[in-house]
Amino acid sequence: MILPDIIFRIATHADVPSIVRLLADDELGSLREKYENPIPTSYYSAFELIDKDPNHELIVAELDGEVIGTLHLMFLPSLSFQGGLRAQVESVRVDTQYQNQGIGSEMMKWAIQRAKDRNAHIVQLTTHKSRADAHRFYERLGFKGTHLGMKLSLT
Amino acid sequence: MILPDIIFRIATHADVPSIVRLLADDELGSLREKYENPIPTSYYSAFELIDKDPNHELIVAELDGEVIGTLHLMFLPSLSFQGGLRAQVESVRVDTQYQNQGIGSEMMKWAIQRAKDRNAHIVQLTTHKSRADAHRFYERLGFKGTHLGMKLSLT
Numbered sequence: 581m582i583l584p585d586i587i588f589r590i591a592t593h594a595d596v597p598s599i600v601r602l603l604a605d606d607e608l609g610s611l612r613e614k615y616e617n618p619i620p621t622s623y624y625s626a627f628e629l630i631d632k633d634p635n636h637e638l639i640v641a642e643l644d645g646e647v648i649g650t651l652h653l654m655f656l657p658s659l660s661f662q663g664g665l666r667a668q669v670e671s672v673r674v675d676t677q678y679q680n681q682g683i684g685s686e687m688m689k690w691a692i693q694r695a696k697d698r699n700a701h702i703v704q705l706t707t708h709k710s711r712a713d714a715h716r717f718y719e720r721l722g723f724k725g726t727h728l729g730m731k732l733s734l735t
Numbered sequence: 736m737i738l739p740d741i742i743f744r745i746a747t748h749a750d751v752p753s754i755v756r757l758l759a760d761d762e763l764g765s766l767r768e769k770y771e772n773p774i775p776t777s778y779y780s781a782f783e784l785i786d787k788d789p790n791h792e793l794i795v796a797e798l799d800g801e802v803i804g805t806l807h808l809m810f811l812p813s814l815s816f817q818g819g820l821r822a823q824v825e826s827v828r829v830d831t832q833y834q835n836q837g838i839g840s841e842m843m844k845w846a847i848q849r850a851k852d853r854n855a856h857i858v859q860l861t862t863h864k865s866r867a868d869a870h871r872f873y874e875r876l877g878f879k880g881t882h883l884g885m886k887l888s889l890t
Contacts, residue, residue, distance in 0.1 A: 612815070623817065656825070657785050662777050671815045718887075725884070727885070729883060730873050734858065
């Protein structure tokens with residue numbers, strides 16, 4: 581099922597426009613991102629913060645030199661769970677052309693393995709209630725929808 | 736309603752046992768924390784990671800020299816929302832003796848103000864689906880339960 585020559589790796593500065601393209605190409609994402617040429621510099625500023633912080637890993641899936649998937653993996657130290665490290669996943673996207681081919685699943689499994697390698701005790705994420713396909717996708721990976729995700733917009 | 740002389744401040748090393756006491760004194764927390772004397776060193780190891788990272792703020796509410804509340808505020812750089820900074824709140828507790836007196840609300844408002852001061856565009860949190868009182872508490876503060884919070888245990 582999975583395409584044979586996909587590479588998962590940490591994103592570089594040069595990948596930022598491709599990642600923004602993926603973030604914007606989405607029903608909810610299109611309302612809040614700006615994919616234009618050049619992309620707003622705020623994306624690069626955020627990339628620098630992510631790139632220099634060892635607790636953040638911005639991941640891309642690459643096929644034939646093209647970025648076709650992304651996720652943002654972060655590690656959150658916490659006192660809870662006896663001082664256990666949490667892993668959190670945000671901003672998961674697969675290029676619409678390449679969806680339903682198992683790429684998202686492989687990318688998530690790759691991220692979960694990285695979380696295990698860092699001895700995280702949990703991987704957590706939130707997904708909009710409207711994304712029913714995403715809920716099933718994460719359930720197939722073993723996630724359980726035990727929590728309510730609440731957001732307070734400050735803008 | 737609010738007790739007049741409560742101080743909100745960043746936690747110190749000396750506060751860790753009191754914070755663990757609060758984390759453990761809870762229906763879900765009692766299953767996963769170890770509040771004993773001395774507390775496991777893993778709590779202190781996690782505290783050091785939190786304390787040295789400017790993107791993490793472990794907060795305590797202090798009344799007459801006693802820690803009666805805590806929350807963990809974190810700032811998460813992200814490419815999404817045009818490179819916007821997210822604030823996230825975890826591990827919110829108020830001493831059972833002091834609940835329903837507005838202390839949790841004041842503590843959250845204090846944290847929300849800090850998130851505004853750092854130009855975060857959102858404050859996010861998850862709360863177990865079983866905590867109906869917590870849902871109402873956060874809704875009163877303006878949070879909307881738009882997301883499903885999903886967890887994958889790695890232990």
